[in-house]
Amino acid sequence: xxxxxxxxxxxxxxxxxxxxxxxxxxxxxxxxxxxxxxxxxxxxxxxxxxxxxxxxxxxxxxxxxxxxxxxxxxxxxxxxxxxxxxxxxxxxxxxxxxxxxxxxxxxxxxxxxxxxxxxxxxxxxxxxxxxxx
Amino acid sequence: xxxxxxxxxxxxxxxxxxxxxxxxxxxxxxxxxxxxxxxxxxxxxxxxxxxxxxxxxxxxxxxxxxxxxxxxxxxxxxxxxxxxxxxxxxxxxxxxxxxxxxxxxxxxxxxxxxxxxxxxxxxxxxxxxxxxx
Amino acid sequence: xxxxxxxxxxxxxxxxxxxxxxxxxxxxxxxxxxxxxxxxxxxxxxxxxxxxxxxxxxxxxxxxxxxxxxxxxxxxxxxxxxxxxxxxxxxxxxxxxxxxxxxxxxxxxxxxxxxxxxxxxxxxxxxxxxxxx
Amino acid sequence: xxxxxxxxxxxxxxxxxxxxxxxxxxxxxxxxxxxxxxxxxxxxxxxxxxxxxxxxxxxxxxxxxxxxxxxxxxxxxxxxxxxxxxxxxxxxxxxxxxxxxxxxxxxxxxxxxxxxxxxxxxxxxxxxxxxxx
Amino acid sequence: xxxxxxxxxxxxxxxxxxxxxxxxxxxxxxxxxxxxxxxxxxxxxxxxxxxxxxxxxxxxxxxxxxxxxxxxxxxxxxxxxxxxxxxxxxxxxxxxxxxxxxxxxxxxxxxxxxxxxxxxxxxxxxxxxxxxx
Amino acid sequence: xxxxxxxxxxxxxxxxxxxxxxxxxxxxxxxxxxxxxxxxxxxxxxxxxxxxxxxxxxxxxxxxxxxxxxxxxxxxxxxxxxxxxxxxxxxxxxxxxxxxxxxxxxxxxxxxxxxxxxxxxxxxxxxxxxxxx
Numbered sequence: 001x002x003x004x005x006x007x008x009x010x011x012x013x014x015x016x017x018x019x020x021x022x023x024x025x026x027x028x029x030x031x032x033x034x035x036x037x038x039x040x041x042x043x044x045x046x047x048x049x050x051x052x053x054x055x056x057x058x059x060x061x062x063x064x065x066x067x068x069x070x071x072x073x074x075x076x077x078x079x080x081x082x083x084x085x086x087x088x089x090x091x092x093x094x095x096x097x098x099x100x101x102x103x104x105x106x107x108x109x110x111x112x113x114x115x116x117x118x119x120x121x122x123x124x125x126x127x128x129x130x131x132x133x
Numbered sequence: 134x135x136x137x138x139x140x141x142x143x144x145x146x147x148x149x150x151x152x153x154x155x156x157x158x159x160x161x162x163x164x165x166x167x168x169x170x171x172x173x174x175x176x177x178x179x180x181x182x183x184x185x186x187x188x189x190x191x192x193x194x195x196x197x198x199x200x201x202x203x204x205x206x207x208x209x210x211x212x213x214x215x216x217x218x219x220x221x222x223x224x225x226x227x228x229x230x231x232x233x234x235x236x237x238x239x240x241x242x243x244x245x246x247x248x249x250x251x252x253x254x255x256x257x258x259x260x261x262x263x264x265x266x
Numbered sequence: 267x268x269x270x271x272x273x274x275x276x277x278x279x280x281x282x283x284x285x286x287x288x289x290x291x292x293x294x295x296x297x298x299x300x301x302x303x304x305x306x307x308x309x310x311x312x313x314x315x316x317x318x319x320x321x322x323x324x325x326x327x328x329x330x331x332x333x334x335x336x337x338x339x340x341x342x343x344x345x346x347x348x349x350x351x352x353x354x355x356x357x358x359x360x361x362x363x364x365x366x367x368x369x370x371x372x373x374x375x376x377x378x379x380x381x382x383x384x385x386x387x388x389x390x391x392x393x394x395x396x397x398x399x
Numbered sequence: 400x401x402x403x404x405x406x407x408x409x410x411x412x413x414x415x416x417x418x419x420x421x422x423x424x425x426x427x428x429x430x431x432x433x434x435x436x437x438x439x440x441x442x443x444x445x446x447x448x449x450x451x452x453x454x455x456x457x458x459x460x461x462x463x464x465x466x467x468x469x470x471x472x473x474x475x476x477x478x479x480x481x482x483x484x485x486x487x488x489x490x491x492x493x494x495x496x497x498x499x500x501x502x503x504x505x506x507x508x509x510x511x512x513x514x515x516x517x518x519x520x521x522x523x524x525x526x527x528x529x530x531x532x
Numbered sequence: 533x534x535x536x537x538x539x540x541x542x543x544x545x546x547x548x549x550x551x552x553x554x555x556x557x558x559x560x561x562x563x564x565x566x567x568x569x570x571x572x573x574x575x576x577x578x579x580x581x582x583x584x585x586x587x588x589x590x591x592x593x594x595x596x597x598x599x600x601x602x603x604x605x606x607x608x609x610x611x612x613x614x615x616x617x618x619x620x621x622x623x624x625x626x627x628x629x630x631x632x633x634x635x636x637x638x639x640x641x642x643x644x645x646x647x648x649x650x651x652x653x654x655x656x657x658x659x660x661x662x663x664x665x
Numbered sequence: 666x667x668x669x670x671x672x673x674x675x676x677x678x679x680x681x682x683x684x685x686x687x688x689x690x691x692x693x694x695x696x697x698x699x700x701x702x703x704x705x706x707x708x709x710x711x712x713x714x715x716x717x718x719x720x721x722x723x724x725x726x727x728x729x730x731x732x733x734x735x736x737x738x739x740x741x742x743x744x745x746x747x748x749x750x751x752x753x754x755x756x757x758x759x760x761x762x763x764x765x766x767x768x769x770x771x772x773x774x775x776x777x778x779x780x781x782x783x784x785x786x787x788x789x790x791x792x793x794x795x796x797x798x
Binding site: 001002006043047053 | 419482522525
């Protein structure tokens with residue numbers, strides 16, 4: 001299996017509900033270093049998994065509505081904890097929709113899976129990986 | 134599959150037996166950068182894989198008996214080479230016991246697997262990953 | 267000149283006033299990776315610049331009031347932009363006070379200077395360095 | 400599954416054919432940070448996956464013909480785009496041949512798979528992983 | 533002294549003349565990770581050293597003519613070895629001109645110095661630092 | 666001022682004497698990531714600070730007697746604590762001798778200073794910088 005991974009980052013505020021979160025129940029924030037990996041069984045005729053330029057653009061487009069925002073204010077996140085894990089799935093869903101819509105410069109059916117990794121600090125990160133079809 | 138990974142480090146001395154180890158047969162040492170990833174199919178009601186605070190504590194507790202020690206002196210490691218690979222399994226076993234004992238703030242059955250990664254230098258690392266059930 | 271540097275991190279929310287900040291005028295947040303370097307002309311009798319254990323503790327104590335907070339809510343930061351640059355000076359002042367009060371396990375006069383570096387993202391950081399005497 | 404991974408790097412020039420590559424159609428270059436991971440179900444009697452010294456040597460031997468070269472000039476790469484993805488497979492093939500020839504200090508049959516990761520910049524990398532048998 | 537540093541990268545081809553360069557006399561290439569630090573004695577009224585958005589733009593503008601190019605082909609580099617050291621000075625000159633022309637969102641006289649750091653591989657980098665006035 | 670910096674690493678065991686060291690009084694160890702920076706006012710006729718190949722060799726030669734050793738056993742370190750700070754000076758002295766002996770491929774008088782940085786863990790490092798003449 002081949003993979004190509006591109007990285008970007010966002011800076012957000014948010015708070016969590018639930019005693020398990022301790023001091024993170026208060027409004028705080030994070031720099032999220034976000035990596036998006038696209039997996040495929042075969043390279044295309046150009047010798048690539050996906051057009052890396054488009055991969056950067058698609059990732060940036062998925063992240064843009066979150067960047068420099070308080071995630072507690074976004075209607076789409078009402079009633080959920082925007083944990084790092086939760087956001088890996090959120091970004092995955094945005095990327096998966098782009099792949100399925102053929103926005104990666106290749107027949108989406110040829111992309112087997114996506115893995116999204118989000119680093120929240122030098123000592124903690126989360127990832128989500130799933131097949132697309 | 135979701136994963137959450139936390140990191141810590143230890144500073145230890147040890148030596149190896151076997152010609153394959155060359156100069157590492159002499160007493161030397163290492164800073165081991167240790168990452169513990171917990172994998173789960175679903176997030177819990179709080180939107181997390183495990184309580185990250187407990188993950189840090191459990192990892193620290195597993196590493197504490199090794200930190201600032203000469204591993205050659207520890208009875209539990211008598212007769213084995215405490216290679217980086219060997220230690221990934223040792224740490225895995227400690228974390229797995231904690232998960233099975235319900236110490237991660239979630240029914241241990243909901244944690245599918247653990248991956249332990251240990252970096253020994255800027256150019257070498259090892260990992261061990263296995264399902265828990 | 268010798269230096270010893272220890273690192274920690276905090277996760278905060280804040281917003282900025284001033285058109286120069288563009289989208290960062292909205293409430294957002296950051297993971298700040300904070301490094302504190304203590305500089306000295308000579309090592310002490312133990313062969314160290316400062317007690318590294320105390321250095322970690324002092325840095326943590328200076329950062330604690332900021333961690334998991336919305337900096338806009340802290341009275342001490344009223345009317346100022348808590349930029350990364352500004353915070354390097356804030357942390358410097360806290361560390362300098364500790365050194366002058368003799369909390370680093372060595373006569374404060376023997377510590378010549380402090381440098382505080384704060385990374386806000388994979389592509390941006392700031393630092394502040396100044397002599398102590 | 401256990402893994403041991405060693406890393407090295409090369410500095411090469413190359414160009415790509417195909418509109419998808421945009422400005423990278425011109426002759427340019429890259430520092431490729433190359434990591435080779437060897438995976439095995441069990442450790443050997445020494446407590447290792449492979450002899451790490453040999454792993455470094457084998458990786459260096461596979462990379463040597465590429466290092467400080469214009470890949471467009473190499474006969475073996477005639478007519479192909481030497482993308483980062485393509486090179487992960489090229490390095491994999493070289494490492495797999497070494498494992499199968501028993502050059503890793505262990506019966507090659509005991510090495511289950513290899514993963515090659517190549518970082519091309521701070522924000523992009525690729526990998527290839529496949530079983531050996 | 534305060535500093536703010538922003539980072540970007542370029543991918544270039546080049547070759548060197550002189551026996552000291554050994555295999556690097558052949559056409560090869562590099563990913564250069566370039567960091568530009570702006571130093572000032574005081575923060576401005578917004579609490580910043582420079583407008584970080586402009587800093588990213590100015591750095592990108594200085595690097596653009598080099599990115600995805602064979603530096604041997606650029607007239608401005610005729611007859612010189614475009615070593616990492618040489619390029620730190622080249623980038624410094626471009627940034628210094630921008631500061632002096634007032635393009636950083638602040639009176640250029642308030643920027644005391646610039647430091648340019650270029651990483652060429654995981655094990656080698658160069659930097660150049662000089663006062664501006 | 667120009668600088669070129671090369672990096673290598675060693676894996677050692679040692680122990681410290683003095684209550685200030687707490688658990689590090691016991692025999693333990695470290696992976697030391699060692700960077701050596703050579704500073705010069707001007708580039709030479711080849712456009713370099715020093716021959717980077719020689720810089721790697723000289724650094725390796727200085728580190729070799731320490732690598733894979735218990736520093737407590739080395740006669741040259743009898744009665745001293747081989748702290749990270751102490752070792753920055755030790756490496757500096759070895760490099761300085763090489764520069765003064767003209768081993769860097771350039772008149773040693775043209776190298777103004779050396780900075781040695783040693784990382785002992787992901788959260789702690791030390792450095793020593795001094796002029797050579």
